[in-house]
Amino acid sequence: DAGVIQSPRHEVTEMGQEVTLRCKPISGHDYLFWYRQTMMRGLELLIYFNNNVPIDDSGMPEDRFSAKMPNASFSTLKIQPSEPRDSAVYFCASSPSTQYNEQFFGPGTRLTVL
């Protein structure tokens, strides 16, 4: 398996633009997580899905952020409109069933909003 795949790896955009980050989890994993990492706040859980259903989105900072998982092999995190304070590295992670819940992380998307 190729592991968790994220695209793009780097994104530079201007304030006000829409940004879409993409994630392909490891095949067969039931859980998918979106994290954000900044120097100030460290690694924060934004939202996670179980079997494509959002379970907890309490970490999503505000309404400008939305996440979807239309099927078991694809998820998106969208920011609209983007702001400079959204600049961070966004990680996607996946995990098999709750009985064995080690998380596997993707390489991340480094987002810069100018």
Next chain:
Amino acid sequence: KQEVTQIPAALSVPEGENLVLNCSFTDSAIYNLQWFRQDPGKGLTSLLLIQSSQREQTSGRLNASLDKSSGRSTLYIAASQPGDSATYLCAVRALGKTSYDKVIFGPGTSLSVIP
């Protein structure tokens, strides 16, 4: 509210030394604790996962312990090598009504192993 801290924030040791990284959490009601390694500009690589019922886990030169009652975990690295240089993060999965509930990360310890 569960809080996770890691001490020290940064550590520099000469090659060959044994070292210990510390992770503390405020709420002992956890499902498990996981240690990760993060190289600069890279994602996180899982090192060890300790379930709440376990006391320690070992993988090669790494040994992680868990003392739930005191809210502490340690990551022991034996015979350190320059390739061990990275940031090490611990994460706890708090017990809750949902299967996963919150996964909370510590701020990490930046390790430099000097040749």
